[in-house]
Structure formats: C-alpha cells, structure tokens
C-alpha cells in the first residue's frame with residue numbers, strides 16, 4: 480500500500496518537499512489524540528523480550544530514528560507514535576543556519592538510497608532548546624540530541640560552538656551526540672582526527688557535567704564510514720580513554736562504489752545513505768566491537784532496511800540500532816516491522832536476552 484503511494488505521489492515530488500509533507504502529516508496525526516493513541520497502540524514496540532537498558536536508560540526496544548530526520552525537535556511525538564523507540568534530533572548547531580542551497584536531497588530509488596547535502600539546516604541551539612523545554616512531560620520518549628558545528632564558525636573555534644550547544648541542550652538530552660562526521664560542513668570531518676577530537680570531547684563532557692549536575696548525560700561520538708580502519712581504531716581507543724559512553728557508526732559516505740543507479744544524480748555532492756552503505760557500516764561496527772567490546776555502547780546505523788539487518792547489527796556489537804533512509808522507502812510500518820522481526824529472531828536464537836546477543840558474532844570469531 481505504502482509502496483504504491485510512494486510510487487504514485489512521493490516519487491513524483493521533489494524529495495525535500497515530500498519529506499516536509501510527510502512530516503506535516505505525522506505531526507498532525509500525533510496532535511490528534513484518538514489517531515495518536517490508535518496508531519501508537521498498533522506500532523509501538525511491545526515485546527517484553529526487547530526491553531533493554533542502554534546508556535543507563537531503560538528502553539522498550541533497541542530501534543530508533545537516526546539524526547537528520549527531525550533536525551529541530553518538531554516531530555518527536557509523531558515519530559514515537561510510529562514505533563521508533565528513541566529519537567535522535569539534530570544535528571543542531573550553535574547558531575541557526577539555512578543549510579546549503581536547494582536542491583540538496585536526491586533519491587536513488589534503484590539503490591534504495593539517498594544523497595544529501597543538507598548542510599545542517601536547523602533553527603540553532605537556542606530555539607531547539609526552547610522547543611525541548613516546552614515538551615509535554617507526559618509523553619516520555621528517549622531523546623538523543625545530536626550537535627554539530629555552525630558552518631561560519633572557523634575550525635579553530637569549533638570547540639566553543641559545540642560547548643555553546645551543550646550548555647543550551649544537555650539538560651533536555653537523554654544522551655548527547657557529538658557529530659564530527661557529516662560530509663556537508665567543510666572541515667567537519669577533520670575533527671575526527673584524535674588530536675582534534677580529544678579536546679573537543681573533553682570540553683563537551685565538561686560542559687555537560689557543568690550544566691547538568693543531577694545526572695550523568697551520556698556522551699557519544701558519531702563517526703563516518705569513510706575513516707580508514709586505523710582511524711576507526713584510534714577513535715575507539717580515544718573513546719575508551721576518555722570514558723565516553725558510546726560511538727554511533729556510521730554517518731553517510733562520500734563513496735559511490737557499487738551503485739546501480741545511472742546518470743548525473745550519482746555525481747551529486749553529498750553523503751550517500753541507505754542500502755549501499757550497509758556493508759561498510761556493519762564492517763565499521765564489527766571492528767569497533769572487536770576493539771572495545773562491552774566497555775562502551777555501540778549504536779549501529781547505515782543501510783538498516785529490515786529486521787534481519789538490525790539483528791545483524793546487534794550480533795556485530797550494537798546495543799542500539801537506528802535507521803533513516805529505509806523509512807522513506809518502507810513507510811510508516813518500518814520501525815514496527817523491525818521490532819517485530821527482532822523479537823522473533825531473538826526468540827529463535829540461543830540468546831536468552833537481547834543483551835546476550837550483542838556482539839555474539841564477533842565474540843564467536845575471536846573465541
């Protein structure tokens with residue numbers, strides 16, 4: 480049904496316009512109490528066996544919405560209604576910014592992929608903090624806040640920009656993510672080098688502790704799939720050394736290898752996401768787990784299209800899994816199908832709990 484709708488309506492529309500249209504419907508449904516209750520009852524994860532603890536937080540299920548879909552924290556309730564158990568908002572930057580000129584989002588339907596060069600279009604840390612502050616506390620959802628650098632801030636002043644966002648947003652974050660891996664902000668990915676990453680993560684940690692004294696705000700870093708393997712190891716070691724809570728692997732890729740889609744769209748500048756990213760994201764995750772084991776929480780993202788993909792991420796070391804691009808192609812039942820399929824896979828596996836399954840494939844190889 481959704482696929483037919485996608486082909487007849489969304490596919491003919493500009494991808495960014497389709498995004499905002501779907502966004503509007505989701506928000507509208509979430510604001511209509513009867514509809515919201517009905518949809519949430521049908522789609523929210525309700526499998527006892529999937530209840531899990533991650534980052535010191537209690538979750539109903541491991542699958543959540545990746546950053547970039549809800550940059551301004553507008554649709555947290557709507558996306559929760561659709562069955563995503565945690566919602567990562569952002570990337571939010573210190574200052575508001577319009578992002579790159581349009582067109583900046585492209586579909587590669589044959590590859591079930593997207594290319595985007597949105598460039599962190601967002602309302603900025605002050606406005607997003609105000610929106611999060613005004614949320615109805617009755618609607619509990621795990622909210623991750625993903626922060627990045629304001630484009631006009633020079634690289635040498637990046638730390639101050641992240642600290643500003645942290646001071647404004649940490650109080651509303653169940654967990655905080657330092658994004659240094661978007662390909663669409665010039666120089667951003669240089670911050671993944673350990674010499675730059677160490678002072679950045681240290682400063683954000685301190686700012687979060689200074690701002691929120693009553694609890695520990697878990698801090699994660701999100702990395703690119705294009706890092707060389709040695710650099711993945713270096714980030715993993717740094718994360719352990721600094722006592723970080725987790726790593727999110729991965730962001731979009733600048734690679735265009737193996738695409739089936741032909742034509743100019745393939746050469747659009749930006750980050751590629753969706754199915755073609757699957758293999759590399761999984762590989763990075765496996766490498767991270769082999770390096771850090773259970774010392775820190777790993778979040779697997781990139782090309783997760785279905786329950787089997789999500790299960791493979793868990794076996795490779797992910798405690799939490801996220802998706803974005805496949806939601807565009809799969810539609811409103813995407814998160815539900817993943818939670819349902821995960822529960823079935825867990826029940827048919829030798830693992831007593833979800834936590835037991837985390838990293839099982841990697842442990843098997845190294846045993």
Ligand SMILES: Cc1cc2nc3c(=O)[nH]c(=O)nc-3n(C[C@H](O)[C@H](O)[C@H](O)COP(=O)(O)O)c2cc1C
Pocket residue numbers: 545546547548550569570584593595597599625658661701729730731752753754756780781782783801802803804805
């Ligand atoms: C249109 C678009 C915008 C995105 N914006 C962000 C962002 O602002 N911050 C971020 O950390 N990741 C962003 N991402 C990356 C996703 O969070 C995710 O890491 C990536 O798309 C891989 O997952 P997927 O294959 O399930 O889409 C964006 C992805 C897309 C497709």
